[in-house]
Amino acid sequence: MTVTLPGLPDADEQYLEWGNDVVRLAVAHGPDAAPRLVALWHTSEARPDLAGLRRSALPVLEVAVLGDGRTGTAGKRHVDGAAAQRLRLTGHRELRDGNVSRLELDVAEDGTGLRATVAYEAADGIPVVRSRARVTAVREAVLDHATTSALGGLGHGARWENDLGVWQAANPWSGEFRWHRATLAERGLVDVGMVRYGQIGSKNRVALTSTGAWSTSEHLAQGIVEDTRTGRMVAWQAETNGAWHAELGDRYGDVYLLVTGPTAAEHQWAGRVGPGTSFDTVPVGLAVVPGHPHGRTATLGALGAALTADRRRQRRAHPDHDRLPVVYNDFLNGLMSDPTTDRVLPLVEAAADLGAECYVIDAGWYDDEFGGWWDSVGAWQPSTNRFPGGGLGTVIDRIRDLGMQPGLWLEPEVVGERSPVARTLPPEAFFQRDGHRVTEWGRHQLDLRHPAARAHLDGVVDRLVEDFGLAYLKLDYNVDIGPGTDAGTGQPVGNGLLEHGRAMLSWVAAVMDRHPGLVVEGCAAGGSRTDAAGGAVFPIQSLTDQQDFRLMPPVAAAAPLAIAPEQAGVWASVDGAMTAEEIAFSLVTALLSRVHLAGRIDTLDAGQREIVRQALAAHRDVRRATARSVPVWPLGLPGWRDPWIVQGARDDADLYLAVWRRPAVGGGQTEEALRVPLPGLSAAGGVEVLFPTWGSQAAAVVDGGTAVEVKLPAPLSARLLRLQVTDR
Numbered sequence: 001m002t003v004t005l006p007g008l009p010d011a012d013e014q015y016l017e018w019g020n021d022v023v024r025l026a027v028a029h030g031p032d033a034a035p036r037l038v039a040l041w042h043t044s045e046a047r048p049d050l051a052g053l054r055r056s057a058l059p060v061l062e063v064a065v066l067g068d069g070r071t072g073t074a075g076k077r078h079v080d081g082a083a084a085q086r087l088r089l090t091g092h093r094e095l096r097d098g099n100v101s102r103l104e105l106d107v108a109e110d111g112t113g114l115r116a117t118v119a120y121e122a123a124d125g126i127p128v129v130r131s132r133a134r135v136t137a138v139r140e141a142v143l144d145h146a147t148t149s150a151l152g153g154l155g156h157g158a159r160w161e162n163d164l165g166v167w168q169a170a171n172p173w174s175g176e177f178r179w180h181r182a183t184l185a186e187r188g189l190v191d192v193g194m195v196r197y198g199q200i201g202s203k204n205r206v207a208l209t210s211t212g213a214w215s216t217s218e219h220l221a222q223g224i225v226e227d228t229r230t231g232r233m234v235a236w237q238a239e240t241n242g243a244w245h246a247e248l249g250d251r252y253g254d255v256y257l258l259v260t261g262p263t264a265a266e267h268q269w270a271g272r273v274g275p276g277t278s279f280d281t282v283p284v285g286l287a288v289v290p291g292h293p294h295g296r297t298a299t300l301g302a303l304g305a306a307l308t309a310d311r312r313r314q315r316r317a318h319p320d321h322d323r324l325p326v327v328y329n330d331f332l333n334g335l336m337s338d339p340t341t342d343r344v345l346p347l348v349e350a351a352a353d354l355g356a357e358c359y360v361i362d363a364g365w366y367d368d369e370f371g372g373w374w375d376s377v378g379a380w381q382p383s384t385n386r387f388p389g390g391g392l393g394t395v396i397d398r399i400r401d402l403g404m405q406p407g408l409w410l411e412p413e414v415v416g417e418r419s420p421v422a423r424t425l426p427p428e429a430f431f432q433r434d435g436h437r438v439t440e441w442g443r444h445q446l447d448l449r450h451p452a453a454r455a456h457l458d459g460v461v462d463r464l465v466e467d468f469g470l471a472y473l474k475l476d477y478n479v480d481i482g483p484g485t486d487a488g489t490g491q492p493v494g495n496g497l498l499e500h501g502r503a504m505l506s507w508v509a510a511v512m513d514r515h516p517g518l519v520v521e522g523c524a525a526g527g528s529r530t531d532a533a534g535g536a537v538f539p540i541q542s543l544t545d546q547q548d549f550r551l552m553p554p555v556a557a558a559a560p561l562a563i564a565p566e567q568a569g570v571w572a573s574v575d576g577a578m579t580a581e582e583i584a585f586s587l588v589t590a591l592l593s594r595v596h597l598a599g600r601i602d603t604l605d606a607g608q609r610e611i612v613r614q615a616l617a618a619h620r621d622v623r624r625a626t627a628r629s630v631p632v633w634p635l636g637l638p639g640w641r642d643p644w645i646v647q648g649a650r651d652d653a654d655l656y657l658a659v660w661r662r663p664a665v666g667g668g669q670t671e672e673a674l675r676v677p678l679p680g681l682s683a684a685g686g687v688e689v690l691f692p693t694w695g696s697q698a699a700a701v702v703d704g705g706t707a708v709e710v711k712l713p714a715p716l717s718a719r720l721l722r723l724q725v726t727d728r
């Protein structure tokens with residue numbers, strides 16, 4: 001419901017309020033002022049001081065136009081665009097689709113003739129607002145940046161340089177989801193006092209920018225702003241598989257957050273709009289949760305629950321979300337891109353014996369050169385040298401005969417410079433800059449906006465699915481191709497990257513439409529494209545390439561803040577050289593997500609195989625609950641070297657806990673017992689150890705039901721627990 005509220009006493013403005021049962025926003029608008037997003041709040045919070053927040057509020061479309069720039073400020077910040085200040089509200093609509101409410105604001109300005117529709121949407125019961133805009137103009141204009149996510153007032157009434165905490169997640173290859181927190185002052189943003197002299201603020205900012213085709217290769221495309229006075233958290237996510245930018249800055253004694261897609265300054269992008277030409281901004285999600293009375297870890301849980309619920313309601317429907325099969329992939333610590341009939345078949349037999357439901361042959365199945373495939377990929381024809389006596393089809397038939405579904409690895413966006421495809425496709429089908437085809441590490445990049453590139457990949461996928469009866473495709477992407485492509489026409493390269501990324505996801509969705517039931521896994525050098533845009537399309541995503549099972553727990557435990565657990569493919573690598581506790585440790589890491597079994601499983605002895613079977617049986621018992629669950633972090637988000645890590649998944653009254661004990665930093669001993677608090681929860685009854693079965697005496701409810709004590713026998717041991725809980 002929209003509510004028009006009285007205006008400010010000294011201005012001819014009105015407030016338009018909109019939202020659902022848990023989240024609200026207010027937009028100030030009037031004949032002489034740009035419509036501004038004044039506040040975003042959770043309905044359990046006190047109503048915000050709209051009049052006090054008005055001065056620092058920013059327009060609902062923060063946009064700057066080439067030749068027009070900004071007004072009232074200078075520097076590197078992406079606020080105070082002159083065109084944005086001239087926008088006026090010309091109309092609005094409130095729409096309803098099922099349980100989703102939508103608010104559309106029509107805005108226009110006369111200086112450059114910009115016109116836009118700004119859309120906000122929120123689903124009932126979920127405190128997340130998603131926004132985007134379609135921008136056009138009555139005459140041609142070029143945008144320097146444009147976003148619907150410019151939220152002020154985050155530091156209202158606070159000593160914000162120390163009272164606001166900024167959370168971000170480093171996301172390097174094989175060390176993904178590494179969250180850390182710092183104050184604005186620690187990040188370099190302080191109150192320099194210039195507002196008292198009539199200035200807007202410091203002109204400084206805390207910035208986080210991703211360039212190139214790997215959207216999350218350095219940082220996750222999300223973050224959190226925490227008000228330490230109240231515990232309130234506002235989380236953001238940029239919903240793109242390409243370039244993005246986020247910044248926090250001070251303005252009129254307060255703090256704003258801005259999240260956007262590519263910009264002119266950071267990404268060589270230019271948004272060309274005009275009659276018949278429009279630009280859709282990168283969608284941005286904002287979640288807001290009040291501080292939980294039981295502290296930060298409980299607040300993080302509420303935030304994770306909100307983001308998880310919103311991701312589930314946005315994503316493309318797929319039967320894999322219900323089936324959740326166990327996948328064995330022969331890459332990690334297994335064949336490492338070197339499959340042959342003799343090497344694959346023993347793993348196929350072992351995977352079936354252990355209870356895997358899908359077998360994926362990873363990279364190398366097309367390589368007739370036994371190691372030279374990196375710069376020759378592109379045709380995706382099965383190797384004859386690697387699979388004599390019947391070819392790849394015979395191996396895949398054996399996978400199917402043993403009751404598993406077959407899958408193959410593919411890296412569709414790249415073409416090796418030695419591949420014949422590099423010469424047969426037209427030049428326009430590839431990324432190019434300044435008259436040169438872009439090459440990175442011996443590979444070219446297909447431009448999936450071009451019909452020849454798309455037709456080539458459609459032919460490849462259709463042939464492989466039909467020839468081999470594939471049920472699974474793992475799509476990888478192992479080069480970052482840089483800022484983009486000018487398509488040989490001189491267009492800004494950032495435009496080419498954004499449009500290609502959108503075309504790639506459209507192509508993936510069309511593949512699954514054409515082959516109903518086909519599971520397509522997203523992967524990019526581990527977790528280098530773990531973004532919300534991909535999560536809305538791929539039914540399952542690979543999280544990492546980490547090969548050391550001892551380093552996997554912090555990756556798996558923190559991942560649910562970025563991706564729903566039933567879409568998170570987590571490696572569980574095992575082999576015959578591991579002890580029973582080490583095998584259990586590795587398997588527990590994947591049991592609350594999607595199991596990607598890996599390693600030389602053909603070397604396991606009978607006792608070790610039984611451990612794996614028990615783990616997969618436990619996973620099958622809990623996977624439907626995991627797919628309904630919301631994340632819980634009783635110890636907070638894990639640190640990379642933490643000796644104890646706990647990941648929780650709550651499914652109504654059932655709480656599942658994965659608990660890992662690791663060696664202390666420097667090799668010292670850790671205590672064999674850990675008291676795990678249950679923030680905001682109370683346990684009823686005892687604790688059930690689901691896996692491993694020899695750990696049945698490892699845990700007990702203590703402290704009147706507010707904690708669980710876990711005892712683990714060795715520095716590399718882990719348990720999966722289940723207990724009944726209620727809210728405190």
